[in-house]
Amino acid sequence: MECKLQMLQTIKSMCQENLVLGTWGNISVREDNCFWITPSGMPYTAIQTQDFVKINLQTEETEGLWKPSSEWRLHAACYQQREDCKAVIHTHSIYATAFAVAHAPIPPVVEDLVQIVGGGVDVADYALPGSPELAENTLKALGAKNAVLLANHGLIGLGRDLTEALNVCRIVEKTAQVVVAAKMLGQLQELSPADIHSMRQFYLTSYGPGLREEVK
Ligand SMILES: [Zn+2]
Known part of the structure; x- marks a missing residue:
């Protein structure tokens, strides 16, 4: 039950923060060899x-009252190919979608983005919503990162839990806005691959609250 309450809380945040409009977008959470997803x-x-x-991730059997989100294949593919992925959020936020429409990757220009995503955000080749091709193209462009843009469509954010997946979507949207603003001021300065790697490792292993050595 707890994971479903978290899903409701996440949906509320997505709506309040304008990451989705109407019934578009969807979220899911892994539970053992299954995942829970929003209804269509x-x-x-x-x-x-x-x-x-x-x-069910193995049999793709469905349980529940309603039809699952039409993007369930995309969510299933994320869990099947990424063992570390425990939650998936799909949004249509405005600036991220603008990059997806321009088929323009979001460059690795801010530290929070490279920490939580693992670098810039690439664009998956276009395929119709809900199609197996969309799932295939998305996983190919995603690689080992935690976010990917869907051409002419929106954004997918992954995480080790729903909180992280939601933060991925927030940080990607914020970075898309920053990039548009920064381009008006001059040339973008990207972070180096070595610095990106170092910040990503720090985020994965040491980020978060920690007791000082003296009080351990
Ligand atoms: Zn969508």
Whole structure:
């Protein structure tokens, strides 16, 4: 039950922060060899815990009252190919989608982005929504990172939990806005691959609250 309450909380944050509009976008969470996903076409304000749909990652069998989000294949592919992935969020936020429409990658120019995503955000080749090709193209462009843009569509953010996946979507949207503003001021200065690697490793291994040595 707890993971479904977290899903409701995440949906609320996504709506409040304008990361999605209407019924577009979707979220999911891994649980053992299954994942829970938002139902298809239901307004976010109407969704309750009993409306989430459970899908088995091996058999792709579905349990629940409603049809799963039409992008369930995309979510399944993330869990099947990325053992570290425990939550997936798909948004249509405005600036990230602008980059997706221009087929322009979001460059690695700010530290929070490279820490949480692992570098810049690439664009997956276009495929129709809900198609197996979209899942295939997305995973190819995603690689080992935690975010990818879907051409002419939106953004996928992954995380070790829902909080992290939501932060990925927030930081990618913020960076897309920063890049547009920075381009008006001059040339972008990208972070070096060595610095990106170092910040990503620090984030994965040491980031977060920690007790001082003296009080351990
Ligand atoms: Zn979408």
